[in-house]
Amino acid sequence: MDGAFLVYKPQDITSFAVIEQMRRRLLEAGIDKKALPALGHAGTLDPFADGLLVVLCGRGVKLSRYFLDSNKTYEATILLGGTNRPGDPTEPILESAPVPKGLTLPDLQAQADQMRAEDYWQTPPMHSAKKKDGKPLYLLARKGIEIERKPELKEIFNFSVSNLEILSASDQARFKIHVQCSSGTYVRTLAQDFAKKLGTLGMLTTLRRTQVGSFLLKDSILLDTLLNTLPNFPDVAGFIGFDQLLSDLPTLEVSELEEEKIKSGLQRDLGFWLHRLPGARERVVLKRNGKLLAIAHEATPKRWLLERVFI
Numbered sequence: 001m002d003g004a005f006l007v008y009k010p011q012d013i014t015s016f017a018v019i020e021q022m023r024r025r026l027l028e029a030g031i032d033k034k035a036l037p038a039l040g041h042a043g044t045l046d047p048f049a050d051g052l053l054v055v056l057c058g059r060g061v062k063l064s065r066y067f068l069d070s071n072k073t074y075e076a077t078i079l080l081g082g083t084n085r086p087g088d089p090t091e092p093i094l095e096s097a098p099v100p101k102g103l104t105l106p107d108l109q110a111q112a113d114q115m116r117a118e119d120y121w122q123t124p125p126m127h128s129a130k131k132k133d134g135k136p137l138y139l140l141a142r143k144g145i146e147i148e149r150k151p152e153l154k155e156i157f158n159f160s161v162s163n164l165e166i167l168s169a170s171d172q173a174r175f176k177i178h179v180q181c182s183s184g185t186y187v188r189t190l191a192q193d194f195a196k197k198l199g200t201l202g203m204l205t206t207l208r209r210t211q212v213g214s215f216l217l218k219d220s221i222l223l224d225t226l227l228n229t230l231p232n233f234p235d236v237a238g239f240i241g242f243d244q245l246l247s248d249l250p251t252l253e254v255s256e257l258e259e260e261k262i263k264s265g266l267q268r269d270l271g272f273w274l275h276r277l278p279g280a281r282e283r284v285v286l287k288r289n290g291k292l293l294a295i296a297h298e299a300t301p302k303r304w305l306l307e308r309v310f311i
Helices: 015-028 058-068 105-117 137-142 187-197 223-232 256-263 270-274
Strands: 003-009 039-041 050-057 072-080 120-122 152-154 156-167 172-181 202-212 239-241 251-253 283-288 291-300 303-309
Touching (some): 003 015, 003 223, 015 223, 072 187, 105 187, 120 187, 256 283, 256 303
Parallel strands (some): 050 202
Antiparallel strands (some): 003 050, 120 152, 291 303
16 A cells, blocks of 8 residues: 555544544454554645645655645635634634725735735744644644744745625625645635735635645545545555656656666766756656656756665
């Protein structure tokens, strides 16, 4: 079971709980506890959110950093006119502010375009899994403790808005967003920052992750379906084998002799081999007959090193 499952995580369940349910199902299917494959998710998805959760298993867990660092795509709903501490629907609105009069969809898109074009420095929220002295910030937030956090530069690659609805009875507005952003971007905080730039307050009411790296939500499997099918592995939808996991990275097919050099840890010829690949690249997957052998990275200009070896 080396690879990854593309799981459609439902709302109101943690990412860790998905892994625990999968592990429990494998044990129920008769797999010995000592024979259980390693399982780990490739990026937390908030309990209130649904969408794509990449669950790595077996040797696939060794590739977790490449998915944690990959770009993510989300669809969400933003409510303008109020907010709370986490910036999501898990707590009631604590603070309200008027929505700008005459707000239009072009106004919102213009603001989204501006945020995408500028450097976006985001302060991680207290309600997050980021750690301080080994403890997740959300544990401190639950105790009413707030600590200073340093802003981090994030990238917004695409940012579009749609379906603006003015809720005149409550002096609020609601609209949908589609955003592709760099790893570690908190969409809850993005929604609050977006509202501030409009001169009001805002929060998320829904959040769905639709893409992680090159993996798409449409190719995922419902969690309940996965749990019912899992004992029949490998005939499971939504499973990506280990050798196909890094398909979005540049790939070089090596010769039998080059494979032997990789096994021996010889690296001096890497730069010469990689001349066979056109274009600029920082990291390259090395394969032999489609089998993932290693990952190489450019340590300094024109100097390549083996980053991970799997043979």
